[in-house]
Amino acid sequence: MFKAIIYVTLKESVLDPQGVAVQGSLHTLGFANVKEVRIGKRLEVLVEGESKQQAEEQVKVMCEKLLANPVIENYTYEVEEVA
Amino acid sequence: MFKAIIYVTLKESVLDPQGVAVQGSLHTLGFANVKEVRIGKRLEVLVEGESKQQAEEQVKVMCEKLLANPVIENYTYEVEEVA
Numbered sequence A, B: 001m002f003k004a005i006i007y008v009t010l011k012e013s014v015l016d017p018q019g020v021a022v023q024g025s026l027h028t029l030g031f032a033n034v035k036e037v038r039i040g041k042r043l044e045v046l047v048e049g050e051s052k053q054q055a056e057e058q059v060k061v062m063c064e065k066l067l068a069n070p071v072i073e074n075y076t077y078e079v080e081e082v083a
Helices: A017-028 A052-067 B017-028 B052-067
Strands: A002-010 A034-047 A073-081 B002-010 B034-047 B073-081
Touching: A002 A052, A002 B034, A017 A034, A017 B034, A017 B052, A034 A052, A034 B002, A034 B017, A052 A073, A052 B017, B002 B052, B017 B034, B034 B052, B052 B073
Parallel strands: none
Antiparallel strands: A002 A034, A002 A073, A034 B034, B002 B034, B002 B073
């Protein structure tokens, strides 16, 4: 069994309205020194498979097809073997 | 200026319907070997401040008050100095 940790983040050039909203809320709470907030996703995916390399290849396809939108998002991932 | 990377994840005991939905979609796409998907958040917060320690203390309060729901979520964070 392999566990993939996947991070999906908006590209630098893409506006993040959710982050802007959270920044506004932090300002309201008194954190006036917060200059930027950007919000992405962290996914944990457990996959059964023969080898780490095969799992990594599968995770890459999952990201391209479903987990990320490559037009506006970047993704990175790490795969490790788990018991 | 300090950059905090914050991870907010559901506690182990909490159901993740979004993850279950994504797992179902991955099965539909042919990834029958996906055993579990859990979805959390990854936040980048830029804060101005005097010291790393002060920034870390602020980020902890932000997490407790707004960024995470301590009843059902765990959070971790790393703070580093940036230019």
